[in-house]
Amino acid sequence: MLFERLKKPSPRILLIGLVIPWLSAPLLAETDSAKASKKSEVLVAELAEDESVEDVEQSAPLQTKGQEHKSRKPEAPRGGAGVDTPSAASRKVAPNIDLKQVAPPPEAQVSTPADTDADAAESEVMATEAVAEPEPQPEPEIREGKVFTLLDNDVMPGTSTRLAWTPGIQIAGLSQTTPVLVVNGINAGPTLCLTGAVHGDELNGIEIIRQTMYDLNPKKLSGTVVGVPIVNLPGFQQGSRYLPDRRDLNRHFPGSPNGSLADRIAHSLFENVIRKCDMLVDIHTGSLKRTNLPQLRADMNNPDVAEFTRGFDRMAVVHSSGSAGMLRTAAVEAGIRTVTLEAGESHRIQQHQISAGVNSLTSLMERQGMISRMFVWGDPEPVYYDSDWIRADHGGILFSEIELGANVSEGEILGYVSDPITNAQHPIRSTSDGRVIGMAVDQVVMAGFAAYHIGTEAEVPGE
Numbered sequence: 001m002l003f004e005r006l007k008k009p010s011p012r013i014l015l016i017g018l019v020i021p022w023l024s025a026p027l028l029a030e031t032d033s034a035k036a037s038k039k040s041e042v043l044v045a046e047l048a049e050d051e052s053v054e055d056v057e058q059s060a061p062l063q064t065k066g067q068e069h070k071s072r073k074p075e076a077p078r079g080g081a082g083v084d085t086p087s088a089a090s091r092k093v094a095p096n097i098d099l100k101q102v103a104p105p106p107e108a109q110v111s112t113p114a115d116t117d118a119d120a121a122e123s124e125v126m127a128t129e130a131v132a133e134p135e136p137q138p139e140p141e142i143r144e145g146k147v148f149t150l151l152d153n154d155v156m157p158g159t160s161t162r163l164a165w166t167p168g169i170q171i172a173g174l175s176q177t178t179p180v181l182v183v184n185g186i187n188a189g190p191t192l193c194l195t196g197a198v199h200g201d202e203l204n205g206i207e208i209i210r211q212t213m214y215d216l217n218p219k220k221l222s223g224t225v226v227g228v229p230i231v232n233l234p235g236f237q238q239g240s241r242y243l244p245d246r247r248d249l250n251r252h253f254p255g256s257p258n259g260s261l262a263d264r265i266a267h268s269l270f271e272n273v274i275r276k277c278d279m280l281v282d283i284h285t286g287s288l289k290r291t292n293l294p295q296l297r298a299d300m301n302n303p304d305v306a307e308f309t310r311g312f313d314r315m316a317v318v319h320s321s322g323s324a325g326m327l328r329t330a331a332v333e334a335g336i337r338t339v340t341l342e343a344g345e346s347h348r349i350q351q352h353q354i355s356a357g358v359n360s361l362t363s364l365m366e367r368q369g370m371i372s373r374m375f376v377w378g379d380p381e382p383v384y385y386d387s388d389w390i391r392a393d394h395g396g397i398l399f400s401e402i403e404l405g406a407n408v409s410e411g412e413i414l415g416y417v418s419d420p421i422t423n424a425q426h427p428i429r430s431t432s433d434g435r436v437i438g439m440a441v442d443q444v445v446m447a448g449f450a451a452y453h454i455g456t457e458a459e460v461p462g463e
Contacts, residue, residue, distance in 0.1 A: 060321040062385045063301045091152045096159035099181060099214045103162070148184045148191070148224045150276055158186035158218045165228070167268035169261055180273065181209075181227040183216045189223025189370050193277035194361070196228065198250050198284070198327060200235020200242070201346040205283030208343070208357035215358075216371070223370045226276065231269060241287060241346065250284075251323070253330035270330065279308065279368070280331050280338040283357065290450075291345035292438045293405050294356040297322070298339045299332060300385065308337040309383075313363035314356065315341075316381040316437060318455060345441065384437065384455030392417050394426040395446045402452075406436045414452050417445060432456050 097103075145157025153163055164177035194212065196205030209229040216225060230236050234244050243249055247262040254274075255267030274280065286292040297320040300306045309317050320340075322329035331338040341360070344353035365371045392398065400415040402408060408430045417426040428451055438453030445451065 059319060060301060062319055091149065091154055094153040094155045094159070094161040094163060094182070096156065097161050099160050099162070099183070099216075144187045145185050145222075146188055148182065148276075150182060150226065151180065151272060155182050155184040155224075157184055159184055160216070160218050165269070165272060167265040169264050176233060178228065178230060178233050181213045181229070183213060183218050183221060183225045185221030185223050185370065186219050187222040189221070190278040190368055191224045191226065191276060192365065192368070192370065193274065193280045194225070194227045194283065195231050195274075195280070195327065196283045197230040197232055197236050198282065199248070199287065199346070200230075200232040200238065200240050202241075202283075202285040202287070203347065203349050204285050204344045204353050204357065205341075206230055206236075207349060207354045208283055208341075208361070211354065211358045212361045215362075220372070221370060223368070225365070225370070226273065228269070228273060232265075239347065250327055251325035253325055253327045254334070266327075270327075270334075274327070274331055274336070275334065277331070277336050279364075280328075280336050281341050281361065281364070282327050282331075282338065283341045283343070285343060285348075285353075286345045286438060288440075289345070289443050290438060290440050291404055292342040292453075293436070294341075294343045294353055294360070295437055296339045296341055297328070300383065302332060304337050305332060305339065309339060311364040311367035312339075312341075312360040313375075314378040314381055315360045316435075316455065317383040318387055318437060319383070319385045342438075382435070382455070382457045384434070384457060386456040387434075387437065388431060388454050388456070389438075389450040390414065390428060390431055390452040390454060391447075392426075392428060392445045392449045392451050393447055394419070394424075396420065396424075396426065396444070398440060398442050398445045398449075398451060400439065400442055402436055402439075404436055404439055407434070408436060408454065409433050414439075428452065430454055 147157065148155045151163045151165055153161070155161055160181070160183040163180040163182060165180050166177045170176065194209045196202070196209045206229045209227045213225060213227045232243065232249050235242055235249075238244075241248070243262050243265070245261045247260065249262050249266060252260070252262040252266040254270040255265065256263040257267050258264075259267075293316060294314075295316040295318050296309055296312060297318055298305050298309050299321045300309075300317070300319040301321060309315075322332070326340075328338045328340045341357060343357050344350040362371070362373070363375060363377065366373055366375045394417050396417040396419040398415055398417055402412075402414050408414065410430055410432050412430045413427045414430055414436070415428050417428065418424070419426070430452070432454055434454040434456040436452055437455040440449065440451045
């Protein structure tokens with residue numbers, strides 16, 4: 001009897017058998033980097049200096065108006081909406097998920113007994129009635145958007161979904177996937193990518209991306225928005241800025257499939273996600289107990305990037321040509337308009353800084369024609385073509401006299417370094433007129449510690 005029932009499986013059992021492997025496929029899929037060469041390389045762990053300090057201090061001077069920007073051509077063509085990936089044979093249609101809904105935990109699938117003949121007959125009668133009296137259907141909408149292909153998934157126009165990215169560097173049985181959020185608009189438009197927590201202890205960017213992405217309606221969006229809230233998942237889980245091998249991921253882009261751990265992660269992200277972008281905003285915070293005024297770091301020598309910064313409402317801009325290995329630098333060299341958005345300090349969730357970031361991304365999408373909202377622009381923030389880090393000349397405990405964002409004058413006392421043993425008080429003075437766009441929180445400092453970042457509104461050459 002059991003054999004006879006199995007010869008005629010229930011439609012519900014067949015449906016479950018099809019759905020289970022479809023849902024589990026994203027978690028089992030391998031990336032190209034997982035098949036990379038196993039060649040090992042002995043490298044010395046490196047500790048990069050704070051990006052907020054090094055990135056700006058090594059910036060190239062602003063070019064004059066007569067100089068032409070020499071843009072580098074990308075080594076490989078960027079992907080885009082509907083462009084096949086090397087593993088296109090395994091592509092599938094991504095499920096349409098309302099990102100505002102709480103993602104449910106996985107549930108066990110339970111098979112049900114086969115339908116009785118009476119149930120089948122009733123279903124057939126209901127189907128016949130439905131055919132006999134069809135309900136009027138609204139005319140189909142004109143969908144001008146394109147299928148967006150990412151991580152071997154086709155995201156249909158007018159839908160949103162969660163995908164999974166893995167660089168394939170962990171133990172296979174313990175591997176974890178990194179969530180990638182995608183909202184593909186019903187209308188055609190550019191592709192904006194948002195990345196957060198490239199440094200695992202920088203939390204504000206995670207919340208900026210969440211609030212921005214979950215507020216989007218794919219039925220009213222033109223173009224595509226891709227968000228990777230937590231790029232450095234191992235660092236995030238350990239509360240660390242760095243990767244498990246103590247490398248700074250933001251010094252290894254665009255990466256290499258055969259290099260160090262950081263090289264392989266950077267390569268996987270860059271090839272599988274970043275090259276799909278037309279625009280990229282990489283979100284960071286201050287580090288090493290420093291905090292940053294909400295600001296953009298951008299290479300103002302690049303005309304496309306300079307124009308791109310005009311779309312961010314109420315966001316100061318600091319000229320910074322960037323350092324080798326940074327995600328921003330690698331993306332610009334690949335032909336992607338990219339800025340770094342700095343907001344607040346690490347290890348903290350700061351709602352004021354988060355709101356500023358969400359507001360600026362909303363204004364950017366409005367300026368790029370991706371959304372249409374009643375947006376009220378604020379007064380434009382300055383562009384700081386010059387900036388200086390003021391360092392402590394003595395060791396001790398730092399006590400600040402000013403606040404982040406304050407306007408200061410040359411010679412003004414910014415804070416004191418107090419020697420707890422000798423009771424000596426060593427003032428730190430501003431070296432120029434400007435604004436405090438970054439500063440260290442009160443803490444123990446040593447001589448040479450970068451304490452205050454002063455932005456100066458220098459005259460633009462050629463204007």
